[in-house]
Amino acid sequence: MSKSTSNAYDVCVVGAGLTGLATAYRLQNAGLRVLVLEASSRIGGRIHAIRDTKTNAPLADLGPSWIWPPYQKHASDWVQELGLELHPQYEQGMALLDIEPSQSPRSESMPGQHGMSRITGGPSAFIDAISGKLPTGTIHRDAAVNSVEQVDDCIAIETSNSSIQKVIAKHVVIATPLRVAQEAIQFKGKLPDELEQVLSRAPTWMAAQAKAIILYNEPFWRDLGLSGRIASRLGPMVEAHDLSGKDRTPAALFGFIGLPAHIRSNNAEKLEAALIDQLVRCFGPQAENYSRLHIEDWAQNPFICTQADRDGSGAHPSQLPHVVRKPLWSNNLHFAVAETATGSPGLIDGAFESAERATNSILTEIA
Ligand SMILES: Cc1cc2nc3c(=O)[nH]c(=O)nc-3n(C[C@H](O)[C@H](O)[C@H](O)COP(=O)(O)OP(=O)(O)OC[C@H]3O[C@@H](n4cnc5c(N)ncnc54)[C@H](O)[C@@H]3O)c2cc1C
Numbered sequence: 260m261s262k263s264t265s266n267a268y269d270v271c272v273v274g275a276g277l278t279g280l281a282t283a284y285r286l287q288n289a290g291l292r293v294l295v296l297e298a299s300s301r302i303g304g305r306i307h308a309i310r311d312t313k314t315n316a317p318l319a320d321l322g323p324s325w326i327w328p329p330y331q332k333h334a335s336d337w338v339q340e341l342g343l344e345l346h347p348q349y350e351q352g353m354a355l356l357d358i359e360p361s362q363s364p365r366s367e368s369m370p371g372q373h374g375m376s377r378i379t380g381g382p383s384a385f386i387d388a389i390s391g392k393l394p395t396g397t398i399h400r401d402a403a404v405n406s407v408e409q410v411d412d413c414i415a416i417e418t419s420n421s422s423i424q425k426v427i428a429k430h431v432v433i434a435t436p437l438r439v440a441q442e443a444i445q446f447k448g449k450l451p452d453e454l455e456q457v458l459s460r461a462p463t464w465m466a467a468q469a470k471a472i473i474l475y476n477e478p479f480w481r482d483l484g485l486s487g488r489i490a491s492r493l494g495p496m497v498e499a500h501d502l503s504g505k506d507r508t509p510a511a512l513f514g515f516i517g518l519p520a521h522i523r524s525n526n527a528e529k530l531e532a533a534l535i536d537q538l539v540r541c542f543g544p545q546a547e548n549y550s551r552l553h554i555e556d557w558a559q560n561p562f563i564c565t566q567a568d569r570d571g572s573g574a575h576p577s578q579l580p581h582v583v584r585k586p587l588w589s590n591n592l593h594f595a596v597a598e599t600a601t602g603s604p605g606l607i608d609g610a611f612e613s614a615e616r617a618t619n620s621i622l623t624e625i626a
Pocket residue numbers: 273274275276277278279296297298299302303304305306321322323324325326402403404405434435436439440443444464465466468469470557562563595596597598605606607608609610
């Protein structure tokens with residue numbers, strides 16, 4: 260690849276989620292000229308957080324919260340490499356079963372999942388650490404990729420951003436959710452029929468979910484002997500957990516809202532009131548004294564969620580067929596997003612595994 264043309268790159272990574280950023284970081288380190296194009300005005304994809312307005316430090320996760328280090332080697336290795344810290348999910352005290360409409364929630368001992376850990380600073384610490392190591396100008400935001408076309412032994416990329424409309428790269432890594440890639444990006448070149456089917460059928464993990472975050476001055480539930488965990492059939496949150504920082508601050512709870520996307524979006528105000536009612540029902544009147552309530556509705560994010568995800572079952576992704584991991588177009592086109600992993604598809608660990616696979620594949624090809 261000629262390095263004299265300003266819009267020519269060794270690798271163009273489409274999507275600045277964890278997979279895209281980790282891929283870009285590895286390839287930059289290997290000495291390649293890398294560009295990352297991100298459709299949204301922010302980076303991180305499904306990793307997102309409420310941040311402190313003054314320091315920009317992440318306060319509460321709006322996307323993922325947990326990794327499972329005993330079972331997830333890729334995520335564990337990246338935690339170490341980036342010098343991040345882990346702390347256990349708070350599970351001390353009793354959980355609450357919020358099941359019978361006519362009865363108060365019942366407290367019950369409910370052990371947490373083995374090995375489930377929180378990253379201090381949240382998964383956004385991955386995004387901040389990796390993006391902070393990329394040279395300025397590597398990532399272009401508000402640059403949705405519209406098309407990729409095989410041209411000679413390179414790939415031409417077109418974006419929605421007039422300041423970076425056309426780019427040429429030897430390799431392209433599609434690091435977007437697979438269904439989003441199929442709907443939003445025109446592939447001007449043959450994709451195998453089997454791959455087309457996989458792209459349309461592969462659900463994007465958690466894409467249709469909504470996460471409620473409730474911040475407090477104190478984790479008062481802990482002082483009541485409660486873990487903050489709720490398992491509910493009454494809702495609107497079907498499960499809730501303590502999301503407080505390592506040293507109790509910021510004090511926070513989060514929960515997944517068990518209502519379909521169209522009902523959530525048409526009833527935003529009622530939903531907020533119902534959330535607080537549920538917390539008061541479970542934790543008592545102190546739950547009313549929250550400092551902030553935020554609902555992150557991922558189903559409304561067009562760069563993450565498609566109609567097929569909103570209509571889908573939300574089942575955990577299973578390992579996808581090999582065709583999704585096979586480079587195409589003379590080994591220049593690669594699909595790498597968390598769902599393409601073999602180990603923990605759809606999860607943070609899967610994002611790192613996918614990034615390592617795309618990196619190795621490109622470096623092998625270039626060597
Ligand atoms: C609510 C929620 C809870 C979760 N909980 C957990 C958890 O506890 N543990 C865990 O391991 N995982 C969890 N996950 C999953 C985890 O967030 C993902 O595995 C991981 O963030 C995926 O990263 P990714 O880079 O592969 O994909 P994404 O984060 O989806 O990144 C894709 C990127 O591509 C961009 N993009 C899309 N279209 C285009 C385009 N045309 N051009 C350019 N860019 C484009 C998007 O804007 C986005 O930035 C959760 C996810 C959610 C939403």
